[in-house]
Amino acid sequence: MTAAGTPPIVFVHGTRFSAGQWSPQLAALREEFPVAAVDLPGHGARSAEPWGLAAATEVIASAVDSLHGGPALVVGHSLGGYASLEFARRRPERLRGLVLAGASASTRGPWAAPYRWVAGLVPRLPADRLARWNDRLLHRLYPSEVVEATIRSGYAFHTLPAAWGEVLGRFGAEAMRDVAAPVLLLNGEKDTVFRSGERDFARAHPRARVELIPRAGHLANFDDPDAFTDAVRRFARELPVRG
DSSP states (O other), X not given: OOOTTOOOEEEEOOTTOOGGGGHHHXXXXXXXXXXXEEOOTTSGGGTTSXXXXXXXXHHHHXXXXXXXXXXXXXXXXXXXXXXXXXXXXXXXXXXXXXXXXXXXXXXXXXGGHHHHHHHHHGGGSOHHHHHHHHHHHHHHHSOHHHHHHHHHHOOOGGGHHHHHHHHTTTOOGGGXXXXXXXXXXXXXXXXXXXXXXXXXXXXXXXXXXXXXXXXXXXXXXXXXXXXXXXXXXXXXXXXXXXX
16 A cells, blocks of 8 residues: 555656566555556557657656646656656646656767667668567566566557657757756666766756666666666655645
8 A cells, every 4th residue: 555645656668668668666666656657659558659759748647647646756768768858848747756767868969870870770670570689688688577568568669760750859968957856867887878968967957866776787677676666766755745
C-alpha cells in the first residue's frame, strides 16, 4: 500500500523501446509509490500513432492524471528524457520532480551528426532483422527477467527517424531553465556520450544534482536495476510534500 503524500512516478522509455523497459522498476517501487510507465507515440501499444513531441507530452500528462496524486515525478530515459524535458516546459504544474537518465547531452552541433546518419539508415534495414539482432543482444547482456518485457513488446524502428529528427537540434543545457521542479541527472558511469553535458545541465538548474550508476552504460536501468531503482526511490523520498 502506498503512503499518503508519496509522489506518483511516471516512467518514460528510450529509443525503440516501450513501457516494458521499466518492468524491474515498476515491480520494485509499486508498494511504496503509485507508478505507471507509458508507451510514447509510435511505440509499443501506440505503434500506429504518429510520433510528435507535443503528443508525447500529452501521453505523459495522461499518465500523471491516471495516478490521481499528481503532480508526479517523471523519469525519462534517452529519447524519453528529452520528451520529459519538453513535458516539463509545457506542463510544469503536473511535475513534482524530474529524473533524466542518459539524457544530459546537447542534441545540437557535431554530436548530432552520427545520430542523424543512424536515423536515416535504420529505415533501409529489414525490421525483422533489426528485431532479431536486438533480441540476441539483450539476451546476451542481461538476465531474462530484466529484459523479457521489453523483448515481448517489440521495437519501434519505424518511429526512430521521426523521433530523433525532431529531438536533434532542439535540446541543450538551457532547456533546464524551463524545469520548475528538482532534477536528478542519473547516468551510467560509462555512458560517455549521453552524459557528456551533465555538468552544463546541472549548472543550468538551481536544484539539479548528478548521480552515477557505477560501471553502468547507457541502459543503466538494465545494467544495474537495483542501483537505478534505489536512486529513483531516494530522490522521490526527498521531494517536497505537495502543497
